[in-house]
Amino acid sequence: MSTDTNPRSPLVVVANRLPVRWSDDDGGEGSWIPSPGGLVAAVGPAISTFDSATWIGWTGGEDEVEPFELEGLRLHPVAIGAEEKVLFYDGMSNGTLWPLYHDKAVPAEFHRHWFEGYRRINRRYAEAAAATAAEGGTVWVHDYQLQLVPGMLREVRPDLRIGYFLHIPFPPPELFVALPWREQLAAGILGADLAGFQTPDAAANFRRLAVRLGLAEYGEEGSDTIIVGDRTVKACAYPIGIDVEHYEQAAMDPATTDRARDLRARLGAPQTVLLGVDRLDYTKGIDVRLRAVLELLEDGTLDPGRVTMIQVAQPSRDDVEAYITLREEVDRLIGQINGDYARVGFPVVHYIHQDVEFDELMAMYRAADVMLVTPFRDGMNLVAKEYVAARYDLTGALVLSEFAGAATELSDAVLVNPYDIDGMKAAILRAVSMEPPQARERMEKLRRAVQSNDASEWGQRFLADLGQIPI
Numbered sequence: 393m394s395t396d397t398n399p400r401s402p403l404v405v406v407a408n409r410l411p412v413r414w415s416d417d418d419g420g421e422g423s424w425i426p427s428p429g430g431l432v433a434a435v436g437p438a439i440s441t442f443d444s445a446t447w448i449g450w451t452g453g454e455d456e457v458e459p460f461e462l463e464g465l466r467l468h469p470v471a472i473g474a475e476e477k478v479l480f481y482d483g484m485s486n487g488t489l490w491p492l493y494h495d496k497a498v499p500a501e502f503h504r505h506w507f508e509g510y511r512r513i514n515r516r517y518a519e520a521a522a523a524t525a526a527e528g529g530t531v532w533v534h535d536y537q538l539q540l541v542p543g544m545l546r547e548v549r550p551d552l553r554i555g556y557f558l559h560i561p562f563p564p565p566e567l568f569v570a571l572p573w574r575e576q577l578a579a580g581i582l583g584a585d586l587a588g589f590q591t592p593d594a595a596a597n598f599r600r601l602a603v604r605l606g607l608a609e610y611g612e613e614g615s616d617t618i619i620v621g622d623r624t625v626k627a628c629a630y631p632i633g634i635d636v637e638h639y640e641q642a643a644m645d646p647a648t649t650d651r652a653r654d655l656r657a658r659l660g661a662p663q664t665v666l667l668g669v670d671r672l673d674y675t676k677g678i679d680v681r682l683r684a685v686l687e688l689l690e691d692g693t694l695d696p697g698r699v700t701m702i703q704v705a706q707p708s709r710d711d712v713e714a715y716i717t718l719r720e721e722v723d724r725l726i727g728q729i730n731g732d733y734a735r736v737g738f739p740v741v742h743y744i745h746q747d748v749e750f751d752e753l754m755a756m757y758r759a760a761d762v763m764l765v766t767p768f769r770d771g772m773n774l775v776a777k778e779y780v781a782a783r784y785d786l787t788g789a790l791v792l793s794e795f796a797g798a799a800t801e802l803s804d805a806v807l808v809n810p811y812d813i814d815g816m817k818a819a820i821l822r823a824v825s826m827e828p829p830q831a832r833e834r835m836e837k838l839r840r841a842v843q844s845n846d847a848s849e850w851g852q853r854f855l856a857d858l859g860q861i862p863i
């Protein structure tokens with residue numbers, strides 16, 4: 393890692409978080425660790441092949457940090473103060489937009505001072521990007537926290553090519569129009585030349601919204617474009633992928649095999665291991681999945697002597713009320729399952745409310761017979777793809793929510809409606825009792841789908857398309 397005098401870059405990525413965050417949780421001096429979530433997991437590898445890229449983002453803390461270099465990438469930290477975080481991050485980003493975009497999984501709150509804070513911090517990111525991008529360069533803005541940035545940037549740097557990618561769902565206009573700042577938020581994205589979404593539905597929702605708000609007109613029929621004044625904006629789907637090779641190689645590493653074997657032994661050598669890996673977020677359906685497991689135990693269809701579950705729930709947004717409430721519910725459900733069905737030394741659910749290191753995660757993917765990915769709504773869900781990438785021996789079964797973006801590509805998973813608890817129970821049973829030849833056939837197809845959409849190809853495709861747009 394070295395300091396850097398911030399030269400101008402031909403490619404600038406702007407995301408709320410840097411790919412690494414500062415952590416002193418281990419009680420030591422502190423260190424840079426990977427940031428949580430799918431955005432960083434996918435965008436990092438996606439831009440790794442580009443020279444001289446700069447990534448602008450938050451360190452997760454309040455301190456001003458000088459730009460520095462990490463593995464050939466220039467990192468340009470943005471500082472966000474404690475009060476600013478309450479308005480911009482806990483408030484507008486995660487108390488308004490996140491729930492609204494996820495089908496109001498919890499009620500979305502609208503507060504003018506949150507929006508003011510959001511605008512102020514978006515301006516800060518836009519100014520950092522304007523100061524960092526080379527003349528005629530490309531700026532790629534990411535996700536719902538920075539929706540005003542493309543518009544703000546265009547005002548001051550019309551020479552740039554601006555891309556925007558939304559990692560989470562984009563809601564139907566009927567939900568979006570409740571936002572008191574709907575024009576500003578939609579116009580912000582329209583500042584981009586190319587707006588990418590996880591699914592064709594999300595992109596269509598955005599085009600429909602822009603037209604409904606009178607901010608744009610439809611372009612040529614079937615072209616995915618909309619006309620904004622004298623500009624053309626393309627809005628279409630770029631389903632995001634993972635760094636497949638990285639996961640496959642890690643899965644095949646003999647050290648991972650040893651770790652997975654050791655893990656199963658430590659679990660008491662159960663017949664079946666179920667696994668959930670999520671940020672502790674109410675959109676992920678962790679509670680409904682646990683309820684389904686509890687009912688299966690109550691019905692006697694799952695035998696606690698034979699089945700064990702690991703649930704990793706990475707701490708997330710823990711200053712936001714809805715996350716605190718969810719944590720209490722998950723704690724309660726796991727307590728109930730273990731209270732009613734565990735034997736001493738053999739919990740039924742092993743609950744990890746901590747960050748898990750990559751090696752440990754890979755061992756879990758390898759040890760798990762059934763992966764449960766059951767969000768109520770999810771932009772993509774890369775955990776589902778990571779599990780598939782790790783199952784190089786064509787074993788294992790994936791239970792996947794129909795409402796995860798990943799279900800479009802991974803239609804050979806056991807698909808479930810997470811609102812249908814009986815359906816969820818049936819899906820879990822189906823996965824647990826799937827015969828090896830059938831599991832093999834499904835996993836083969838799932839793997840082909842994951843392999844055909846790699847993170848770096850995704851990034852190259854988005855940036856190549858952006859480069860084609862006349863400006």
Ligand code: G6P
Nearest residue numbers: 409428429430431535559560709
């Ligand atoms: C999702 C979002 C990302 C976000 C990540 C982690 O993947 O799309 O923008 O960074 O969750 O959430 P956090 O609030 O910790 O950044």
